[in-house]
């Protein structure tokens with residue numbers, strides 16, 4: 001993501017100087033927060049930031065931005081976040097880094113939800129680019145029945161995400177487990193998201209349907225492509 005496009009984004013959404021911003025998680029958001037911090041310092045903007053994860057909170061503190069939460073700021077002007085995959089309708093897969101639940105809550109509280117991603121996340125249909133499946137955050141004691149239920153109803157393979165530098169499973173910022181559902185074919189993502197959420201023990205899915213308002217793709221040649229939803 002090049003700076004001019006990030007500037008365009010900030011110009012568009014921060015035309016005043018007092019805003020509440022949701023800060024997403026992952027590696028891409030880091031660039032946006034760095035640029036935001038520069039602008040806040042240079043222009044003395046009054047921006048309050050609501051994090052979507054432990055990582056986002058640390059990022060906000062590292063850059064001496066003003067940290068807030070949904071208790072104090074339940075309505076946000078804009079939330080900015082990365083994605084693991086974005087399809088033609090702006091349906092997203094998120095949660096590759098295990099942070100989907102707080103991200104969805106914060107995005108849902110924002111008037112505008114903007115996604116920044118590199119060209120490798122851009123696809124026509126979910127599953128073309130992101131091969132690790134749809135992340136689903138679950139209550140630990142329910143991970144086996146939930147896995148079985150998803151496979152029986154929707155096919156594919158569900159696996160418990162295992163930690164890399166720790167024995168056992170990944171534990172989320174909310175003390176839950178993550179399942180990764182490798183689906184076999186494109187689905188009606190709105191219906192599937194709803195159906196999975198209805199399974200007892202499911203906390204949230206990494207399917208973000210009808211939420212993103214605009215996506216900025218950083219392209220290989222340094223240019224930026226934008227996409228607005230075809231249907232919301």
Ligand SMILES: O=C[C@H](O)[C@H](O)[C@H](O)COP(=O)(O)O
Pocket residue numbers: 024025026027028029081082083084094095096097098099100103
């Ligand atoms: O769990 C992680 C979040 O959903 C991230 O926003 C997503 O994985 C994209 O991360 P990155 O910008 O590192 O590709």
